[in-house]
Amino acid sequence: KMLFGIKLFNYWFWGYICFLIFLITMINLILFGKPGSGKGTQAEFVKKKYDLIHISTGDLFRNNMSNNTDLGLLAKSYIEKGDLVPDEVTIKMLEAEVNTHPNANGFIFDGFPRTTVQAEILDQFLSTLNLSISLTIALEVDENLLIDRLISRGKDSGRADDQDRSKIQNRFNEYNNKTSPLINFYKIQNKFFKVNGVGDINDISARIFNTIDNNI
Numbered sequence: 725k726m727l728f729g730i731k732l733f734n735y736w737f738w739g740y741i742c743f744l745i746f747l748i749t750m751i752n753l754i755l756f757g758k759p760g761s762g763k764g765t766q767a768e769f770v771k772k773k774y775d776l777i778h779i780s781t782g783d784l785f786r787n788n789m790s791n792n793t794d795l796g797l798l799a800k801s802y803i804e805k806g807d808l809v810p811d812e813v814t815i816k817m818l819e820a821e822v823n824t825h826p827n828a829n830g831f832i833f834d835g836f837p838r839t840t841v842q843a844e845i846l847d848q849f850l851s852t853l854n855l856s857i858s859l860t861i862a863l864e865v866d867e868n869l870l871i872d873r874l875i876s877r878g879k880d881s882g883r884a885d886d887q888d889r890s891k892i893q894n895r896f897n898e899y900n901n902k903t904s905p906l907i908n909f910y911k912i913q914n915k916f917f918k919v920n921g922v923g924d925i926n927d928i929s930a931r932i933f934n935t936i937d938n939n940i
């Protein structure tokens with residue numbers, strides 16, 4: 725049997741169809757939100773439910789800092805002030821991390837991208853792997869509540885950037901100036917969805933799962 729000149733029992737043909745189905749079913753998510761909005765916590769739930777690889781640029785920087793790598797020493801000078809780490813450094817680290825998971829079902833990006841340049845390069849990079857962002861989920865929480873959450877996280881974790889109100893305020897400023905333009909970047913692609921990030925942790929997960937299932 726032939727279809728469009730292609731033999732239907734050609735293994736290459738069916739292999740290609742399976743590959744396309746695989747690409748379509750891949751979910752690549754961005755978890756978006758201000759510092760302390762709960763991205764890391766929720767990423768863990770989403771990762772389990774959809775069998776994704778969780779990549780947190782904040783965690784990657786902190787691992788490098790605690791191992792005193794060159795990258796860690798460089799990042800530390802920015803992170804401790806509450807500034808963003810420069811794009812070139814962050815992007816290189818992220819690409820290296822994605823490349824260590826060639827067989828992933830999909831990725832959940834937490835804390836990346838945080839600037840328009842990072843978002844543009846992420847799209848280009850994913851397209852070289854025949855991948856793309858499926859959707860962006862923003863956790864919405866009021867700044868006053870975030871300050872309380874961050875200060876109490878700083879007491880437990882010892883994170884220097886969580887212990888000082890002026891550093892926290894600087895992180896909000898970095899977010900408002902450099903990260904918030906991404907809302908529009910993903911809105912015009914119809915990939916931006918807001919979720920209320922206040923309430924019971926499990927209720928928030930349920931809101932995220934609904935958003936994913938309804939929009940994927």
Ligand code: ADP
Nearest residue numbers: 759760781782783803807808809814835836838
């Ligand atoms: P939070 O979301 O609570 O601010 P993260 O753990 O995501 O914490 O990030 C901690 C810090 O690491 C940020 O304040 C910033 O300095 C740095 N960082 C993390 N991700 C990025 C990024 N994509 N671009 C630049 N800097 C980053």
